[in-house]
Amino acid sequence: MSTMSASDLLNTLQTVELDQYYSNFSCFGINNVDSLLQLTMQDYAIVGVHSMEDRKKLFQLIQTLKSEPQSRSGDIRGTSALQTLKSEFGSTGSLLPKVASVQSSTVQYQPVSTRAEAPSESGVRRRASFGKLRPPSSFTGGSAPVSSTESLTDDGPNLSGRFGYSDEAPRTPKVVKRPTNTLNAYGIPINSGGLSTARSSSLSSLNDRIRVCVRKRPLNKKEQKRNEIDIAAVNGRRTISINEPKVKVDLTKYVEQHEFIFDEAFDADATNDDVYKRTAFPLVEYIFTGGKATCFAYGQTGSGKTFTMLDEKDGLYVKAGRDVFATLKQPQYAHLAAWGSFYEIYQGHLYDLLNARKRLYAREDGKQQVCIAGLTEHEVSDVDQLMQIFEYGNNARSTGATGANADSSRSHAIFQIVLKHKNKKKIEGKLSFIDLAGSERGADRGDADTKTRMEGSEINKSLLALKECIRALDQDSKHTPFRQSKLTQVLKDSFIGNSRTCMIATISPNISNSEHTLNTLRYADRVKELKGDSQISDGEDPQEEHVESETEPLLSDTDEGFIMDEEIPDQLMSDDHDDHLFDDADDESAGSDNPPPPQQEAKPETTHKSKSSSVTSKPPLVPRTKHVAPPRSTSFKASEEVSPVKSVSDVTQAEPTPLASEAEIMEDFIRLHRQHIREITEVNRVESKLLVNLTMRMGKQVGGEQLGSVSFDSYVKELDALMERKLETVLEVRNRVKQIVAGRQLG
Numbered sequence: 001m002s003t004m005s006a007s008d009l010l011n012t013l014q015t016v017e018l019d020q021y022y023s024n025f026s027c028f029g030i031n032n033v034d035s036l037l038q039l040t041m042q043d044y045a046i047v048g049v050h051s052m053e054d055r056k057k058l059f060q061l062i063q064t065l066k067s068e069p070q071s072r073s074g075d076i077r078g079t080s081a082l083q084t085l086k087s088e089f090g091s092t093g094s095l096l097p098k099v100a101s102v103q104s105s106t107v108q109y110q111p112v113s114t115r116a117e118a119p120s121e122s123g124v125r126r127r128a129s130f131g132k133l134r135p136p137s138s139f140t141g142g143s144a145p146v147s148s149t150e151s152l153t154d155d156g157p158n159l160s161g162r163f164g165y166s167d168e169a170p171r172t173p174k175v176v177k178r179p180t181n182t183l184n185a186y187g188i189p190i191n192s193g194g195l196s197t198a199r200s201s202s203l204s205s206l207n208d209r210i211r212v213c214v215r216k217r218p219l220n221k222k223e224q225k226r227n228e229i230d231i232a233a234v235n236g237r238r239t240i241s242i243n244e245p246k247v248k249v250d251l252t253k254y255v256e257q258h259e260f261i262f263d264e265a266f267d268a269d270a271t272n273d274d275v276y277k278r279t280a281f282p283l284v285e286y287i288f289t290g291g292k293a294t295c296f297a298y299g300q301t302g303s304g305k306t307f308t309m310l311d312e313k314d315g316l317y318v319k320a321g322r323d324v325f326a327t328l329k330q331p332q333y334a335h336l337a338a339w340g341s342f343y344e345i346y347q348g349h350l351y352d353l354l355n356a357r358k359r360l361y362a363r364e365d366g367k368q369q370v371c372i373a374g375l376t377e378h379e380v381s382d383v384d385q386l387m388q389i390f391e392y393g394n395n396a397r398s399t400g401a402t403g404a405n406a407d408s409s410r411s412h413a414i415f416q417i418v419l420k421h422k423n424k425k426k427i428e429g430k431l432s433f434i435d436l437a438g439s440e441r442g443a444d445r446g447d448a449d450t451k452t453r454m455e456g457s458e459i460n461k462s463l464l465a466l467k468e469c470i471r472a473l474d475q476d477s478k479h480t481p482f483r484q485s486k487l488t489q490v491l492k493d494s495f496i497g498n499s500r501t502c503m504i505a506t507i508s509p510n511i512s513n514s515e516h517t518l519n520t521l522r523y524a525d526r527v528k529e530l531k532g533d534s535q536i537s538d539g540e541d542p543q544e545e546h547v548e549s550e551t552e553p554l555l556s557d558t559d560e561g562f563i564m565d566e567e568i569p570d571q572l573m574s575d576d577h578d579d580h581l582f583d584d585a586d587d588e589s590a591g592s593d594n595p596p597p598p599q600q601e602a603k604p605e606t607t608h609k610s611k612s613s614s615v616t617s618k619p620p621l622v623p624r625t626k627h628v629a630p631p632r633s634t635s636f637k638a639s640e641e642v643s644p645v646k647s648v649s650d651v652t653q654a655e656p657t658p659l660a661s662e663a664e665i666m667e668d669f670i671r672l673h674r675q676h677i678r679e680i681t682e683v684n685r686v687e688s689k690l691l692v693n694l695t696m697r698m699g700k701q702v703g704g705e706q707l708g709s710v711s712f713d714s715y716v717k718e719l720d721a722l723m724e725r726k727l728e729t730v731l732e733v734r735n736r737v738k739q740i741v742a743g744r745q746l747g
């Protein structure tokens, strides 16, 4: 084949001012121009070509060389290819005008090169899902499409080999068909509307209301022993790419690269200090302004959630605690004291980790503030005390693991530092650290036993609800669907009013976890992606809204899956915006034994459908004025029981918003009432079942032993929990009714 030398390659690269990559190319076995032609766009980042301009130059160079095959069989200098290169690159070697014209001339067809692999100088999100690609029917050739077929032969550089799975690959020439269009990470076509461009304009700020970060842990000893390869590459401060090994039906192996951009991307060598400074530290500052903040870690079991968030000695909670106490020493905060609490959510139930795992109940008071009745809180005055109570609770968590839950990755742990006014005991700021259940647990299914499926269902539900709540928060949505899970219910005050949230997606870097890693990043990406919405300014290309509508279902089919309830009459289900649907973990018929896991939420076809219906009701994208409620303060003690009856003044203060119209209040109430009926119906159903079970047992024991007191005791206990649940929902509606009645009387 080629006789070209390394110096020819160097000369060629010099011609287009890419010679700085010569040594990188050599490292990957690219020693001549022919080898260069084997590079696909997925490989650019692997060989270290990241900047927009250079990627474009490289792309154009390869295209030009391909179209001038004779140039590759001899000295590049003096060939027509060189002339072509010079004329295309101009004297400066810049390709920008050329590429720009390609973009604008391909209206229906956006080549992979200029779209999916579009450079990210300003943070453009790029994701490549080449395995799922379909050529658009409208494509007829075009002036400068990417070659749809590129070959990787044994002669050429085999970058896949670097990922440690090419050894068994067939050694015959491997032909990797490249797509002529691309889909995003959810399998949805990426259009040329420029959505990414709009999003890319959103700059990350430490003070953003929502921050989504990713942290990669190092390969652990076992993984190293197994010679596992690190497939996650952090590029710069915000980008992470996953080089996912894939095998085609013909057993050809190839690498699919997925790139994600977040507010921060922490590499394996980042310390907890590094992470803290750019994630939780801004939240500490924020709670001293009266705000509520949440920092949570999301990721697969073993990816580093606990290490990051709740490591006993070095977790972010300790670092935050230190800063909280240092700040409290300042005279202007002399009126404040810090309190710590620690609880766990397992299967939709709350357990107090500072009080022998006592079962807790979340309630909403007359001001629609959620309080966890009976939660133990300890006043803490220094970080040592804080660590002590943490340690105490953490022990309860792990000892409880043998009983209630199999291991910590099946429960969400919430450690809170609350700032309270010393005299009035009002809450003046709250910071919650959450170590979520392993994200892969939500996918438990198949032959798992009922308990495991229930656990998976509950985890799935709460993780989806969490995402929905953050999205609602990001969009300044009027309705935050916090009632969809216990987790989001108890975090309600962190999703409304003056609140901030930081999510840290933790990932394992090894090949065998690539699927989970991608699922984690996609989940995080969904949370982050909508962030661009509120930042898109007036006058954006309307196409962008269209693209948005195609790719961002507000509530996907899958999402709806876990809130279905067969027993609710149709007319009660008709509200499209019913965000108060809620089924408790007690619900044995949750219909969600096998809920779709979070990672399966994106189904291109159905997503598209469900989204287009939401487009029409979506307001035009105009600059939003963020309505930030004044800092909430509450005279509530977490350990106090909630009185269902509130004074008129309490009630009037608790109106949802001073700007709420009559129609909004009505709509809001009707939604709540529907939810109430649903909840009571469900509890009644479970209650009847409980009674039937008991009486059937009694029947069986006629003539035999008497019904044991153990059975009766457990019956009574379960009944008690059901009554509590019923009471909760009745009180909630009753409080709301009282508020409305009182408001009318005052009006």
Ligand SMILES: Nc1ncnc2c1ncn2[C@@H]1O[C@H](COP(=O)(O)OP(=O)(O)OP(=O)(O)O)[C@@H](O)[C@H]1O
Pocket: 216, 217, 218, 220, 268, 299, 300, 301, 302, 303, 304, 305, 306, 307, 308, 408, 409, 436, 437, 438, 506
């Ligand atoms: N960034 C990191 N640097 C060094 N070691 C880490 C890092 N992240 C995690 N580890 C180590 O990896 C192991 C698993 O981490 P960790 O327990 O935090 O995972 P997890 O996501 O909380 O898992 P689970 O959901 O099962 O609780 C621990 O031994 C931890 O010390």
